[in-house]
Amino acid sequence: MKNNMKQILFALVLSISVLACKPEPRELGPRANQSEGINGTWVLTKIDQIDVNVELAFQESDTLLDVTQAMLTSAPMEISFDKTSKNFEITSGAGSEFFGNTMGSWEFDNDDYPSYLQLNNPFGPQIYSLIRPVRPQDAYLAIKYNKMCGSDRTVSYHLWFVRK
Amino acid sequence: MTMKSLKQILLSGFTAISATTLFGQAAWVEPDPINPNDSITIWVDLNKCTFGGAPTLASTTDDLYMWTWSPKEHPVGHPLNNGTWGASNDALKVQKAGNGVVFYRMVPTSFYEVTASAVYTSPIKLLIKKKDGSLDCGGAECKTEDLEIKITAPTTGPQKLYSFPRRKNKDTLSITPSDVITVFYDKNLETNDSLKDKEDFYCVVKARVGMGATDFIYFVDGDNIKAADRDIASRVPQMKMKNYGDGKFGLSFVPNRMFESINTGGQRILSVQYKVMRGYIRKQYDWVSESPEYWFNTMCQ
Numbered sequence: 279m280k281n282n283m284k285q286i287l288f289a290l291v292l293s294i295s296v297l298a299c300k301p302e303p304r305e306l307g308p309r310a311n312q313s314e315g316i317n318g319t320w321v322l323t324k325i326d327q328i329d330v331n332v333e334l335a336f337q338e339s340d341t342l343l344d345v346t347q348a349m350l351t352s353a354p355m356e357i358s359f360d361k362t363s364k365n366f367e368i369t370s371g372a373g374s375e376f377f378g379n380t381m382g383s384w385e386f387d388n389d390d391y392p393s394y395l396q397l398n399n400p401f402g403p404q405i406y407s408l409i410r411p412v413r414p415q416d417a418y419l420a421i422k423y424n425k426m427c428g429s430d431r432t433v434s435y436h437l438w439f440v441r442k
Numbered sequence: 443m444t445m446k447s448l449k450q451i452l453l454s455g456f457t458a459i460s461a462t463t464l465f466g467q468a469a470w471v472e473p474d475p476i477n478p479n480d481s482i483t484i485w486v487d488l489n490k491c492t493f494g495g496a497p498t499l500a501s502t503t504d505d506l507y508m509w510t511w512s513p514k515e516h517p518v519g520h521p522l523n524n525g526t527w528g529a530s531n532d533a534l535k536v537q538k539a540g541n542g543v544v545f546y547r548m549v550p551t552s553f554y555e556v557t558a559s560a561v562y563t564s565p566i567k568l569l570i571k572k573k574d575g576s577l578d579c580g581g582a583e584c585k586t587e588d589l590e591i592k593i594t595a596p597t598t599g600p601q602k603l604y605s606f607p608r609r610k611n612k613d614t615l616s617i618t619p620s621d622v623i624t625v626f627y628d629k630n631l632e633t634n635d636s637l638k639d640k641e642d643f644y645c646v647v648k649a650r651v652g653m654g655a656t657d658f659i660y661f662v663d664g665d666n667i668k669a670a671d672r673d674i675a676s677r678v679p680q681m682k683m684k685n686y687g688d689g690k691f692g693l694s695f696v697p698n699r700m701f702e703s704i705n706t707g708g709q710r711i712l713s714v715q716y717k718v719m720r721g722y723i724r725k726q727y728d729w730v731s732e733s734p735e736y737w738f739n740t741m742c743q
Contacts, residue, residue, distance in 0.1 A: 327606070327607070327621075327622055327624075329606060329607035329608055330607070330616070331607055331608055331609075331610050331616055332607075332608060343606050343624055343694070345622040345624065345694050347684075347694065348622045348624075348694035348695055348696060349622060349696065351699075375620070425617075425621070426742075427616075427739060427741055427742035428741070428742070430616070432616040432617055432618070432621075432739055432742065433607055433616060433617045433621055
C-alpha cells in the first residue's frame with residue numbers, strides 16, 4: 279500500500295509538471311501587409327550569383343557565390359515603390375542593369391501571399407521572385423533575377439536591398 | 443519523316459551553321475562533350491576549309507565522302523574501309539546540311555572499332571572528298587585539307603583551375619561577357635614547388651575578340667611576359683585574386699567592364715584566357731603552367 283501511494287503521488291506530480299510546462303496558445307496577429315512592407319526606398323547592397331548548371335551540389339558554395347565586390351564597384355542603384363500609386367522608380371547606379379527601365383508600375387502576383395514581384399514598363403513585364411517576405415518590419419528586400427537566353431535560364435542573381 | 447524530325451534536323455543544321463559562323467571551326471563534333479559509345483555527328487564546314495579544292499566542294503551538287511584514318515584506318519575489305527582514292531566507299535558518303543556544311547553520324551567506338559580511351563587519345567582525322575578525289579576542282583584535287591578533331595576526356599574530381607559558374611560544355615559557359623565570371627585557383631592541387639607557399643596571386647586575363655591567334659585585347663599578355671611587365675601587382679592591380687582560405691584564390695570580374703577602357707572599338711568579347719601568376723615575376727616558375735580559355739554564350743547578350 280505504501281508503494282502504491284508513492285506511485286500515485288509520483289504520477290500526480292508528473293502530470294502537474296507536464297501541464298505546467300504546456301505553452302499558452304498565442305495569437306498570430308494580423309497578417310503582415312507586404313504592399314505596406316515594400317513601400318519606400320531600397321538600396322542594393324549585396325548580389326549573389328547562382329550557377330544554374332550545377333546538377334549535384336554538396337554545399338552552398340557549389341551553386342552560390344557572393345559577387346557584390348565585382349558588381350557594386352560604384353554607388354549602388356536604388357529603387358522606390360509607392361504603395362498608393364503602385365509606381366516604382368529607379369535611381370541609376372551599380373546594378374541597374376538587372377532592370378529594364380527606370381520607372382513604371384509594380385504589382386505582386388498575390389497581394390496577400392506574394393511569391394513574385396512584377397515590374398511593368400513599356401518593354402513588357404519583368405518578373406522577380408521574392409526570396410523572402412517583405413513585411414513592414416523587415417529590413418531587407420530580397421529578389422531573384424533570372425537571366426534568360428530564349429527559353430534557357432543562363433544564370434540567376436539574388437539581389438539584396440536594404441531599406442533606406 | 444515526321445514534322446518533328448524534320449524540325450530537329452533543320453534545328454541541328456541551323457545550330458551547326460550558327461556555331462561555325464561564330465567560332466570559325468572547319469570541323470567539329472556534336473554533342474560536346476561526347477560519349478564515345480553513343481551517337482555523334484561530325485560536322486565539316488567546307489567554306490572554312492583552306493585547301494584549293496574546298497570551294498568547289500562547298501558548292502557542288504555531287505555526292506561527297508569522308509576519308510578517315512584515325513583513331514583507326516580500316517583495312518581493305520572492311521565494310522567501312524575508305525575505298526580507293528578514285529572511288530570512295532559509299533558507306534562513307536556524307537549528308538549535306540546546306541550552305542556548304544556536311545555531316546556524318548556514327549558511334550565512334552563502333553565505327554572505328556576502338557575503345558573509348560582511344561577516341562580520347564587519338565584525334566579523329568578526316569578529309570572530305572568527291573568520290574574520285576583525283577578530279578580537278580579549281581586547279582586542285584577534289585578534297586579538303588586534313589582535318590583533325592580532338593576529343594577531350596571528361597574531367598572529374600577537384601580541379602586546380604575552374605570557373606564559377608562552371609562550364610556548361612567542354613570549354614563553354616552559359617553566361618555572357620556582361621555577367622560576372624569568377625576564376626578559382628586551388629593551390630592544394632599545385633605541383634609547382636615555387637608556388638606552394640605563396641599567396642600573392644594575380645589572374646592575368648586577356649579577352650579574345652576574334653578567331654585569330656593574336657586576336658586578343660589585354661593589359662598584360664600572360665603568355666608573353668616582357669621585362670616591363672614583371673611587376674604584375676603594379677601593372678594589373680585589378681586582377682589580384684582574393685584569398686578565400688583553405689588554399690583557394692579567386693578573381694571575380696565582369697569581362698565587358700574589365701576591358702572597357704582598352705576595347706576602344708567595342709568589339710564583342712568571345713572568350714577569356716588567363717594565367718595565374720605571382721605579383722612579381724622573378725623566374726620562369728612564378729606562374730601556373732596552364733592557361734585555360736573559357737568561351738562565352740554568344741547567342742545572347
